[in-house]
Amino acid sequence: MSIMSFVGLDMLMGLDTPKLIVPTEFKPTRPDRGWLVMPFGKNPWWWYVASSVPALLVTILIFMDQQISAVIVNRKENKLKKGCGYHLDLFWVGVLMAVCSFLGLPWYVAATVISIAHIDSLKMESESSAPGEQPQFLGVREQRLTGILVFVLTGVSIFLAPVLQYIPMPVLYGVFLYMGVASLSGIQFWERIKLYMMPPKHQPDFSFLRHVPLRRVHLFTLVQIICLAVLWILKSTFLAIIFPIMILGLMVVRKLLDLMFSQHDLAWMDDILPDKDKKKDKKKKKKKKPVAEQPDSDEEPISPAPPVKIPMEPLPLNPPTQNQTSE
Known part of the structure; x- marks a missing residue:
């Protein structure tokens, strides 16, 4: 709603503000290549060896960016019930990045600010609270529907290019700033x-x-x-x-x-x-290991103490007299 309000204000006042640049066609950025990028082109052979150095740096950056976002989302303060799959997420990120590399598409990993905003939108809080007391955080509504809808709508947005090109860049910067500041809480x-x-x-x-x-x-x-x-x-x-x-x-x-x-x-x-x-x-x-499982030592083992035998026969109720004893 705020984006629509400021876009309308910008159009009514006729301000000369920088607008969002949106391509009108879905095609490769360079006209001299197709959708499939060949890994081995006309470059010298030593370029492929030298590219291992920046590739290592990019690998470190992608790993840290993906895992930091995943750790922040799965922290114990969010009270998530479902387990996290760090290795599985990173595996699919690597597979999709390889596909994007062959197609010449941009890489993508987990976005920290957007992920935190998504978690905040799914938080559940107690309804009944005393006056002046903040609601108690109960947990996060864990589901996959909102995540699927977000990315589906992101893909559909390519058909809204004629509309998106009217959005001023300062409006987008303000939205991003608000999302960043809002994600600082907690x-x-x-x-x-x-x-x-x-x-x-x-x-x-x-x-x-x-x-x-x-x-x-x-x-x-x-x-x-x-x-x-x-x-x-x-x-x-x-x-x-x-x-x-x-x-x-x-x-x-x-x-x-x-x-x-x-x-x-x-x-x-x-x-x-x-x-x-x-x-x-x-x-x-x-410390919890029993004595039998502990490794042998040079000292002689101490023999256990003999068991104490307690007679179980009942004792006489009346003590014997002197005559009975003499007999």
Whole structure:
């Protein structure tokens, strides 16, 4: 409704605004090629060897982009009941990207902002709540209908090109900005950033504030802000081609955070690395193993104590007298 209102306002006022560029025909972008792109063309043979370097960078970027969106959608705060298929999703993304490469179509992966907006639109909240109390989050209505309709309508939109070309670009930028700002709610990183400008007595009752000191929370948030700023600056320069490598560098930064923060603090502000969880599980399993399953040692085994035998015969009720004893 807001898009239609501002498009009508733009047409009534006759403003010279940049409009959305929509192709009028569905055809290849270059007239000298068809729908099928041959992988081996007239390029020299060494081009195919050299292309492995940017291909590796693109693979890292696609993997991180797809998996980060999937992890955000499947986080425990959303209370999803159905299991997630990270490997299956990534497999089909790879298959579809290979098909798009042969057809010369653009690649696509999971969109983080759109995925979060989709999850927010399917949230279920309690209806009965006290005055002034926020409704309680119950979960997400898990179904596939809305996702199918979104992509079907996206495909149908190619037939609406004569109408879409009247939409001003500032209107679309405003919609994207609203979607981005709306998706920030519920993200712990954004909530921790707002704590910098909030006095302690007005801070919400977050669970991590009850277990982690405020100074440690601010320090952890500062490290994340610095990493985000470095990535942002790097992406805006000529070094943007190594952007995927810098994303992998965040894994090194996360590993170094184990030296600055305790595992207790990281468990509340972030997730503990998987290898640490495995080590803890192994230690617990070793403690729970019975004596017979433990490995042999050089010391002699201690023999078990003999069982205590308790007589089960009933004792006489009347004690014997002196005459009975003498007899």
